[in-house]
Amino acid sequence: MELVPQGININFVKRMKIAVAASVAMIVISVLSLMIHGGPNLGIDFAGGTLVQVQFDEKVPVNDVRDALKSVDLGKSVIQQFGASGDNEFLIKTERSSSELEDISTAIEKGLDAQFGADHFDVRRVEVVGPKVGAEMREKGFLAIIYAMAGILVYITWRFQLRYAIGAILALAHDVTITVGIFSLLGKEFTLPVIAALLTIIGYSLNDTIVVYDRMRENIRTARRRDLSEIINASLNQTLSRTLLTSLTTLIVVLALFILGGAVIHDFTFALLVGIVVGTYSSIFVASPTVLAWESIIPAKKKRK
């Protein structure tokens, strides 16, 4: 079985202009969305606050839950359905973690108890993050992404050349921005696992990019006369079947996770899903054009690795 016919020769380079335009458009949309929403939607891991996941033993309308908690001083809060509709689960999120008297999570439990009776609901999960810890996580999360990118820049410069590294970093920045933008468009929250997904995407997208680069390096070494854009085209075509295959198999498993993995890691797997698709695209249409563009601005010396 072959997904990609032998001897295929798609002219990727010709389509690069359109691709770059599409990428730029997506990035602009992402940035706009972030600006409109005032930054990314930070979950309590980063903004501090309380999260209580409750499951009722029978169907309960969301407004009843809201009523039960009226007496609790929640501050800004969100009460939403969680998971499949048959689960009768709700997520109660507030921006405050504690009041003078007690932990908000305790106050929430008491409020629910008063309205529904302790036998009729089960507190499945509680997360309370104080403001100090939230601020620390924001800083750490941001630094983590910077460190990862820096480490990767160094590694690729060492293994290939600077121009390749720049292409790779641009592709990564492209992937991260668009994934964050999509999250912002859909109003999804950024929690620690989502940052984990982003870092994974960074690592994974790089896989693809490196496979293409490797091929380019090999082709440049063996066919000195050809011009760079021809080499890039050839490399992309040669690696196309592998790129599509790996993305396909990885997508299959992430889809399995997305559908079967449950609501707790839903956002996490969604980020992975988006990231894999965008990452594959960027390996073909962002990393390589950068190398090409760089070449036209700063031609490489004759002697190559």
Place this chain on the structure above:
Amino acid sequence: MFDKNIKIRGIIILVIVLAAVVYVTPSITDSLPAFWTSFLPKDKINLGLDLQGGMHLALEVDTDKAVESAVERLSNSLKETLMDERVRFRNLTRTGGAKISLDLVDEESQRIFRNVVDEQFANLVIRSQDIVDGREHVILQLTEDAAEKIKKFAVDQSLETIRNRVDQFGVTEPDIIPQGERRIVIQLPGIKDPQRAINLIGKTALLEFKLVDEEHSVDEALKGSVPSGSEILYGERVDPTSKRSMKIPYLLKKNTLLTGENLEDAQVKIGSRFGEPYVAIKFDPQGARDFERITAENVKKRLAIVLDNVVHSAPVIQERIPGGNAQITGSFTMEEARDLAIVLRAGALPAPVHILEKQTVGPSLGQDSIDKGLMSIIVGSILVIIFMILYYKISGIIANIALVLNIVLILGILAAFRATLTLPGIAGIVLTIGMAVDANVLIFERIREETRLGKPPRAAVASGYSKALITIVDANITTLIAAVVLFQFGTGPVKGFAVTLSIGILCSMFTAIFVTRAIYDYFIWHRKINRLSV
């Protein structure tokens, strides 16, 4: 020549796989035969709190308060010493949190005062001195060193006390670790009543015995004129008919006569009259003597029992009580009495602790997550296996063997190194399944290419592997970099993800490069096949 090579490689692979299986088995079955438990590993894979249920707590010790308390004690001590030395001073009080201020009346006093501070209070240093209204106004504070020592001691002692309390609470395998300068991280797996645990851990539990000020009126004090040397503290009482809790003011003499430090033991007992639980406390020898003296001197007066600045009860002293036994009664439930006994036995926290972060996962959600995670692994694997066979035929089967081996190896390493498996960690395993295929794909595509160029199986395989090797290493190292960064920065569940991802990548490199090659070589050299099925 290649014969030996295959045998050795085969044996290496077999040994590694067996080792992994041995480590994984305890997690699959509960009934292990006797010979197994004596020398083979028998621990299940360590499950994270999000899979087994439990509570994670991050506390911060209020070291500033610890310093304030120390300064308070020092100021009392200084007052006594200055009085002994006949230094004439006024208004010695603790001010601004952790400083002591006083006014010295005349030059003689100023001189003796400085001597006393130099010789007997090495921890204090004079911060400022001004002449105000003809008197010298001095402000003292702790030296940097002394303050640091107190802070460190407060954290160490808090750690010790909390360990003590959690020990008595009876949680299996609690984890109590200091973090940074003044944080304590506590993990309580499988805990059923997280709120009770928090109350137990966070309670300062400062027990104090103070005399009720019978000479002045409570109501007068409430209106605003609290006599010097006394203070107002409140007690709680639940009205039996209306079930509402009311606050009752007490006017107490500030001076603390005895504290919980003098306690030797505290036990829960049942009262004979109404069957109500109470806590029977026993003072140590010094405490017992003090208690006897206090009760002897204050018969018919009321002695208030104060816990964390809340008046628990204020019974009348009927007679002199020798022997150091006393009771703390009140409307306790059995649990409340038991918990009070625990904190009294374990001792008071030297400073209050604040909860910075709390995560509780109920056991039902934990089990749910395990089930969903397992289902994802199984379904994901099956889909990939089917696809690989369809696309690469027999080579696909070889890749599938590597895949299954991968999963076993990952689990084995997790068990062997006692690493923790979390829900994102399971996602990491699933992700590895998809990504591991990549290494195989790289090799197979190369082999296909080489075969198309006309090379015989032997050469195609050798060429395929060697050309793909560099790419595989490069690509996987970058994902590893990301995983390592994630490991450093992540906490709890996310750390688990970084761990399984890293292990997964390493295992997949091993199986793709070493194991599948061995299988190919076996077929090529031993079975001498002429055509590759790829």
